[in-house]
Structure formats: structure tokens, C-alpha cells
Amino acid sequence: MKTNKLLFGTLIVLLIATIAFAQPGSRSGERLKNIESQKIAFITSKLDLTPEEAQKFWPVYNQCQKQQREMRDKNKPKSADGKRPNIDEMSDKEVEELINKRMDANQKELDIQRNCLEQYKRVLPIKKIAKLFQTEKQFKRELLKQMRTKREGQPRRMNQQNTY
Numbered sequence: 001m002k003t004n005k006l007l008f009g010t011l012i013v014l015l016i017a018t019i020a021f022a023q024p025g026s027r028s029g030e031r032l033k034n035i036e037s038q039k040i041a042f043i044t045s046k047l048d049l050t051p052e053e054a055q056k057f058w059p060v061y062n063q064c065q066k067q068q069r070e071m072r073d074k075n076k077p078k079s080a081d082g083k084r085p086n087i088d089e090m091s092d093k094e095v096e097e098l099i100n101k102r103m104d105a106n107q108k109e110l111d112i113q114r115n116c117l118e119q120y121k122r123v124l125p126i127k128k129i130a131k132l133f134q135t136e137k138q139f140k141r142e143l144l145k146q147m148r149t150k151r152e153g154q155p156r157r158m159n160q161q162n163t164y
Helices: 002-021 028-047 051-074 092-123 126-152
Strands: none
């Protein structure tokens, strides 16, 4: 029975991966949705969630992911023109403020992670929570590997600037 679940989960992951990466012209939003679908299938198969666990877990997980995404988006360092700040063009005081903001943001992210851990404990056994963290890292590694492989198969873009 467990082998059937594993096989089914693996097939789902492969199907979603094929769909997600077979569409090179798809827009960014569609790609993100496909990646999220891949992630859900990957986590589900690796954690071997029971239907009851899945029903309780996914709303909590999705809420935690939303909080973390909002925190990251809110705290991306940007200058007045919306670009990343150039430290070489900043005063020491501005750089110090930037560092302090980043440290505050890191603390807020850690607080969210701790809160999520407490919420996960209410719906999953601790070993599955530990597997969740491992599985998230494994998914990121696999996704990066797929993206690198895909990128290597495409011709490189030429630099548009003249270099004489």
C-alpha cells in the first residue's frame, strides 16, 4: 500500500514537472503556479500524509507560506527608484540603517518560522515536521537543478553592448 502511494506521488511530481517545464513561453505567473503545484505534490509524497493530516496541514502550511512571502516582499531592500541600493553610493549612516533593517527583517522572519512550527505541531507529528523542513530544501535543490539543466539546453544570449 505504501509503495502504491509512493509510486502515485512520484508520478504526480513527474507529470507536474513535465507540464511546468514543457512550456517555455508561459508567463511568470503561470510558471509560479506550476512550481507551487510541483511543490505540493513533492511534499505530499515525501511526508506520506494521511487524508486527515493533509486536510489539517495544507491550510496551515499555505498561511505560513503566505506570511513568509509577504515578509520577504515587504523587506526587500530598495532605493527611492525601486532598485536594489548600491552600497558604494551610500553613506555609512545609510548602510548602517540598511543593515539594521535587514537584521530586523531576519528577526521577524524567524518569529514567523517559530509561530509556524507551533502551528505545525498542532496538526502533524514532530518527525513529519522535521521531514517537511528537509523536503522543502530537497525540493529547492531539485528545482534549481531542473532550471540549470533547462537553461544549459538553451542558446546563450549575446551581450547587446558593443565591445571594441
